[in-house]
Amino acid sequence: MPEFVKAQRELGPRGVQFVGIAIDQPDKIDAFAAELQLNYPALVGGYGAIELSKAMGNRLGALPFTVIVNRSGKVAHTQLGPLKEAQLRSILGQLL
Numbered sequence: 001m002p003e004f005v006k007a008q009r010e011l012g013p014r015g016v017q018f019v020g021i022a023i024d025q026p027d028k029i030d031a032f033a034a035e036l037q038l039n040y041p042a043l044v045g046g047y048g049a050i051e052l053s054k055a056m057g058n059r060l061g062a063l064p065f066t067v068i069v070n071r072s073g074k075v076a077h078t079q080l081g082p083l084k085e086a087q088l089r090s091i092l093g094q095l096l
Contacts, residue, residue, distance in 0.1 A: 021045040
């Protein structure tokens with residue numbers, strides 16, 4: 001998530017928008033967001049977020065799971081596990 005915060009700060013003006021979907025309680029999400037200085041929305045998805053991630057291709061229902069959507073609303077990339085900064089920059093660079 002620190003990579004997402006950095007990329008949001010740097011690429012937000014070019015149209016990049018991150019959105020987090022959390023499965024935890026709102027107070028814990030707020031505390032975690034403050035600790036990370038989260039600069040993008042974090043939605044409370046509860047355990048339904050796991051089902052959503054499965055529908056998006058997360059066969060294991062594990063976290064973290066990232067979905068990158070292009071400007072047309074089509075899924076451009078999904079990944080189970082963390083994204084390295086260089087990989088994230090490469091994917092976003094192809095979409096901008």
